[in-house]
Amino acid sequence: MPTTRRRDTPPPRTGNSESEVLRGFLDYLRSSVVAKVEDAPEPQVRTAGVPSGTNLLGLLNHLTYVERATFLGERITGWQATFQADAADTVAEVVARYREAVERANEVLDDCTDLGSPLPHRGPHAPSVRWALTHMIEETGRHAGHADILRELIDGTTGR
Numbered sequence: 001m002p003t004t005r006r007r008d009t010p011p012p013r014t015g016n017s018e019s020e021v022l023r024g025f026l027d028y029l030r031s032s033v034v035a036k037v038e039d040a041p042e043p044q045v046r047t048a049g050v051p052s053g054t055n056l057l058g059l060l061n062h063l064t065y066v067e068r069a070t071f072l073g074e075r076i077t078g079w080q081a082t083f084q085a086d087a088a089d090t091v092a093e094v095v096a097r098y099r100e101a102v103e104r105a106n107e108v109l110d111d112c113t114d115l116g117s118p119l120p121h122r123g124p125h126a127p128s129v130r131w132a133l134t135h136m137i138e139e140t141g142r143h144a145g146h147a148d149i150l151r152e153l154i155d156g157t158t159g160r
Contacts, residue, residue: 066082
């Protein structure tokens, strides 16, 4: 299996405010995950690469649900099922749904000027915007690492 080495993209240089830094790093990780998935070959993109059943397309499907739950207040039941894309879904469809969830999440964040304020759409016990951004950086970063390994196992592609 030949190795394809992508040029690594360094962490973003964002503005100096806390919000700009947090959002910049989150968008950087979001882009990294999409890059690992969008040009991955079928059927390997949905084939489990490890005994737990984790696969690239399922990771992106899961992150779509996490974005929706965290920033849009959608209630998700059966979290384990979110790790599998529907068999009829194409890579392009899953990527498009993720990008749409990110766009909607960013629209919510654009209206949040105080990181200490509770997220809108989340009810009386909503986490702060700061907590939500930090959680999404952690969640997306964790799964970006998984995606790095899975993509390298599929076709040797490394880098961001």
